[in-house]
Amino acid sequence: MTRGMRWIIGGVAVLFALTQNTNAQSFSVSYTNGTVFPCNGSTTVLGPYSPGSNVTVALPACARRVNIYATSNSVSIGRITLADGPLDGNLDVVLGTGTLATTDFPPSSAGGSWAGLSTSLLDGTPIVRFGGAISGNLT
Amino acid sequence: MSQISRFDVGGAVQAQIRADNSINFGGIFVVECGSVSSAGSIVLENNSILRVLATGFGVNGPIAALTGNIGVIETQNGGPLLADVNADMGSINQILVDGEIGSTSTSPLIRAMDGINTIDAAAIYATITSNAGGVGGVRRVRTTSGPFVGALNAYRIESATATDGLRITGNLDANVTIADNVLRPIVITGELKSGRTLSIAGQMITATTPSTTGSLDIGTLRGTVRFTRTTQGVRGPVTIDSIASTGRLESSSPLESGTNGSITVDGNMAGLVQVSGSVAGAITIGGELDGRVTTTGSLTGALTIDSYMDGLIKVGDNLSGTIDINQSQGLRGQIIINADNMSTPGTWTGPVIVGSITLDNGASGDYTAPYYNALPSVLGGGSVGLAPFRIHEAACSPPPNTFGRLVTTLYSSFDDGQVGAIVRHYGPIENTGIIVGMRMDTNCNWYEALSSIFDPVLHPGGDLRAIGITCNAGMAIKEGIWRIVPDDLACSEVVNNPAVVWQTTDGCAPPNATPAYVFEVGPDCNLNDVNDHLDIDIAADSPLIDDLDTSPMNDIIDTCDGICACDWEHDGDIDVPDIFAFLTSWFAVDPSADFDASGTVAVPDIFAFLSCWFASASNSLCNP
Numbered sequence: 001m002t003r004g005m006r007w008i009i010g011g012v013a014v015l016f017a018l019t020q021n022t023n024a025q026s027f028s029v030s031y032t033n034g035t036v037f038p039c040n041g042s043t044t045v046l047g048p049y050s051p052g053s054n055v056t057v058a059l060p061a062c063a064r065r066v067n068i069y070a071t072s073n074s075v076s077i078g079r080i081t082l083a084d085g086p087l088d089g090n091l092d093v094v095l096g097t098g099t100l101a102t103t104d105f106p107p108s109s110a111g112g113s114w115a116g117l118s119t120s121l122l123d124g125t126p127i128v129r130f131g132g133a134i135s136g137n138l139t
Numbered sequence: 140m141s142q143i144s145r146f147d148v149g150g151a152v153q154a155q156i157r158a159d160n161s162i163n164f165g166g167i168f169v170v171e172c173g174s175v176s177s178a179g180s181i182v183l184e185n186n187s188i189l190r191v192l193a194t195g196f197g198v199n200g201p202i203a204a205l206t207g208n209i210g211v212i213e214t215q216n217g218g219p220l221l222a223d224v225n226a227d228m229g230s231i232n233q234i235l236v237d238g239e240i241g242s243t244s245t246s247p248l249i250r251a252m253d254g255i256n257t258i259d260a261a262a263i264y265a266t267i268t269s270n271a272g273g274v275g276g277v278r279r280v281r282t283t284s285g286p287f288v289g290a291l292n293a294y295r296i297e298s299a300t301a302t303d304g305l306r307i308t309g310n311l312d313a314n315v316t317i318a319d320n321v322l323r324p325i326v327i328t329g330e331l332k333s334g335r336t337l338s339i340a341g342q343m344i345t346a347t348t349p350s351t352t353g354s355l356d357i358g359t360l361r362g363t364v365r366f367t368r369t370t371q372g373v374r375g376p377v378t379i380d381s382i383a384s385t386g387r388l389e390s391s392s393p394l395e396s397g398t399n400g401s402i403t404v405d406g407n408m409a410g411l412v413q414v415s416g417s418v419a420g421a422i423t424i425g426g427e428l429d430g431r432v433t434t435t436g437s438l439t440g441a442l443t444i445d446s447y448m449d450g451l452i453k454v455g456d457n458l459s460g461t462i463d464i465n466q467s468q469g470l471r472g473q474i475i476i477n478a479d480n481m482s483t484p485g486t487w488t489g490p491v492i493v494g495s496i497t498l499d500n501g502a503s504g505d506y507t508a509p510y511y512n513a514l515p516s517v518l519g520g521g522s523v524g525l526a527p528f529r530i531h532e533a534a535c536s537p538p539p540n541t542f543g544r545l546v547t548t549l550y551s552s553f554d555d556g557q558v559g560a561i562v563r564h565y566g567p568i569e570n571t572g573i574i575v576g577m578r579m580d581t582n583c584n585w586y587e588a589l590s591s592i593f594d595p596v597l598h599p600g601g602d603l604r605a606i607g608i609t610c611n612a613g614m615a616i617k618e619g620i621w622r623i624v625p626d627d628l629a630c631s632e633v634v635n636n637p638a639v640v641w642q643t644t645d646g647c648a649p650p651n652a653t654p655a656y657v658f659e660v661g662p663d664c665n666l667n668d669v670n671d672h673l674d675i676d677i678a679a680d681s682p683l684i685d686d687l688d689t690s691p692m693n694d695i696i697d698t699c700d701g702i703c704a705c706d707w708e709h710d711g712d713i714d715v716p717d718i719f720a721f722l723t724s725w726f727a728v729d730p731s732a733d734f735d736a737s738g739t740v741a742v743p744d745i746f747a748f749l750s751c752w753f754a755s756a757s758n759s760l761c762n763p
Contacts, residue, residue: 073149093140102144106171109149116154119140128140130158133147138154138172138179 025051027070027077027111033062034089054078054115059085065092065099070111073135079115086126093117095132102131112136143183148172152179152200159184174218175200183207187229193218197238201247204229209251214238220260226251227271236260239285246289251275254294262309263287270294270318278323279303286310286329295341298322298351311335311357320344321375322351328358333385335362342368345375345399354378360386360410367391369415373400382430386410394420396440408432408450417456418442428452428472435479438462438489448472448521453632455479459489467494468519473603473632475566476509477526480634487525493518505533510565510642522604524566527637528630530656531604534563539643539656542620545672549663553616554710558599558607562623562656564630567603568639571595572627575608577729578620583647585622592727603631614720615708617729618662622655664699666710671696704734705751713755721748 026048035041039062048071049055055078059066063085070077085091092100096110113136119128143158152175160168160183168188170181173195180200181191187207191198197218202209208229214220219238224231230253234240241247241264249258250268254275258267262285269275269292276295279302280287286309296305296317304323305315312332320341331337343353343366353375355364361383366372372392382388382404393416394400400420402412407426414422417436424432427446435455442452443463452462452474464470470493477485487509490499496518498506505512509525512533522531532538537548537560553559575593576585592614599607606628610616622645629636641654662671674696707717707724725732725740725748734744734751 095146100144105145107145107147109147113150117140127142129142129144130140131144131146133145133149135149137150138148138152138156 025071025075027051027053027068027075029055029057029080030067030069031057031059031063032065032067033060034064034086038062039064049078051076051112052078052115054081056081056083058083059091059121061086063091064089065094067094067097068110068114068117068132069095069097073109073112075111076136077111077114077134080117082117082119082121082128085119085121089126091121091126091128093128093130093132095130095134100129100131102129107131107133109133109135113139115139143168143170145169145171150174151176151196152181154178155180155182157182157184160186174198175202175222177222180222197236198222201225203227208232208253211235221245221247223248224250226253229253230275231255231269233257234259239264241265241289243288254278254297255280257281257303259283261285263313264289266290268292274318276319277305279306281306282308284308286312288312291315293317295319296321296323296325296353301352304352311337311362314338317341321353321355324352324354324356326356330359331357331362331364331386333361333383336365337362338365338367339372340367342371343373343375343377359383360388363387363389365389365391371395371398371400373402373420374398375400377402379404381406381426382408382410382412384409384430386430387413389413389415391415393417393436394422394440396420407446418460433478437485444469447519448474451475451632453478454485455634456481456485457489458485458487458491461490461492463490463492464494465492466519468517469493470518470521470523472521473567474521474523475526475632476524478633480526480630480637485525487523491523498523515563522565524564524604526566526630526633527640528564528566528568528604528633529640529642531563531565532643535656536561536563536607537658539658540646542659545670546659546661547670548658549661549668549670550616550618551663551666551668552660553608553610556609556612558596558609559616559660560621560623560656560658561599561602561605561607563602563605564639565604566633567631568606568628569597569631569636570627570629571597571606572625573606573608574624574626576622576624577617578622583645583651585645586729588727588729592724592729611723614723616660618660620657620659622653622657624653624655665696671699703751703755705748705755707748713752718749718752721745 028047030045032043033039094100096108114134140158142160150173152172169190171192174193175198177199181202183204185206188204189210191212193214197214199221201223203225206228209226209231211233213235214237217238220236220240231251239262240260247265250271252271252273255269255277257279259281262282266289269277274294276297277293278297278299287307290313305325307327310329311327315337317339321343344351345353355377357379359381360379370392373390394414396419402422405425408424409429412432414434418434418438419440422442424444428444428448428450431451433453437457438454439460441461445465447469448464450472454476455478458476476487490497498508498511500508573595576587579586593608596607628639644652645655707720728740732740735747
């Protein structure tokens, strides 16, 4: 086998692997509503989104928690913009799964790098509480 | 967002993490990351940051708690802190940096209003303020292996654990301003760099109750340490390995006894130690004193120098304590007492010990203070002067009022610009205001020679305590009695530079007696630098037998009988310069210009001189 052939075969193998990996890697955003009537405590999952995608989520007024999470710690999570949402109360934003930890306890990583969070919530903005972890950079 | 509880970033924080946290929900604000890059930052608008931890490449972006406190900022694995840290409305508990804070090219600001507990780093290049608009102190600012470059402003160095304080393992190249007390040690193992000032406005206290251990320990002092409090500023030990020529240690308060205050320089001291007020405590210099120690009050305590003293010690008022130079002939510099020139003059009642010699007012012989007779050479070349300074009679050359046939000051002593007469004082002098005169008769009439004849020489031979006279080129001092009167001769290194006080007079009866230095110039007609009377009486036999004055026996060396009087320069040559020299004397109405001995200096004297000059060719004395 010539040296050139080895390069071609190797490249194809890498490309295949990357393709398979990309297909498997993504991130999602979910929001969970409150449980006080008229809210019903349901959870809505949005996505999956391809790595690095910027996502805008229009939250319902019942939303009380948002989770941002990826399929693996190597997935880049794009910039998340939260819009609308509740008029008052707390809105917990968790980079990861589960609920917001309010103690000094290491959270589980939600993904690789993250392009950050912005909000354009309704007037009467609730208190947005944030916590979580990523394994990569905050960009 | 409103609030952050805990945010872990495995990599770098390359963006801003910001929360307003307007209503603290009881959570925490913790950011743990690999690093905070220069593009990143962490800002909390309200309440406090609990912890920022960078486990990798340090903190390169700013961290601020705009209204609250900052708990801990920590870097690990050698990570630096290269950006500002602000708690402008609160305090900073700990900044623990495994690497360096700042760098030689980056100097971040670390600022709090209500104090900073601890800053630890390998080295610090930063401006640190713990009392920005407030009264916050610091408990510990420490480098473990490098310098502190920049500045530190703090209200206090607070009393805390024994390992706290300002502790720099290296050089302090920073201005440090402590607005109040220092209750823990300041230790600088290297230098306090030149041009830098460590200023303490409160007290540096070492006491058992409360358990405070304020002290100052510096390797080499090249900058300035300034205690600005006017009472009991130094209440703990100051220990310095050495003070360079640029180094200054200034206390605006007295160094009091019984307050634990002391100043110790283990090695040489080439700079300045200045105490405003009295020194009742101890100042000890383990090496040489090449610099200055000054007080504006009395020295009632002890100033000890273990080696040579080449510098200057100024005691503003009384010396009732002890100055001890533990080196034989170790006083090579100057000690001044009453240097503040007090309206009630300071006195010298305490001992000045130089090796085995003690100068004090109870000593006997040559060592009785303040106007001792011991020559400077006995002490090492230096002197102790009680201001305003008198003449040190024994040290003058010749001693004042030394008369007689065998005086050794001859007119040849002034040849070739030599300083023929030197008046020495107990302390340094300045200005050159003196009047030189020759006694005309025994009725206290003096001819005051003009400046065209004599030049004063300030500090002849580098002696700062002396003034002498030389004859101008072509002029010659004449045999006879002379006096020097101080006219504008002042004490230097003394407040307001008072005039010197000459205790010797010109011998005139009161009230005409004038403070003066009087000396006699003897004859040396054969220009052999030996008084003619010694030449005449070579055998020094008694009764005197004139050996060289036999014919005629007229008290003049025979070879000088009919001496060539027109050799006006006394240089053995009869030449044109003698004419000009004579005319200079004549125009100055110098008594010696009375060439025809008429009693007045007049025109016939010129003709008489010229007759001698023109006849010199036939005069064997003038033309040997």
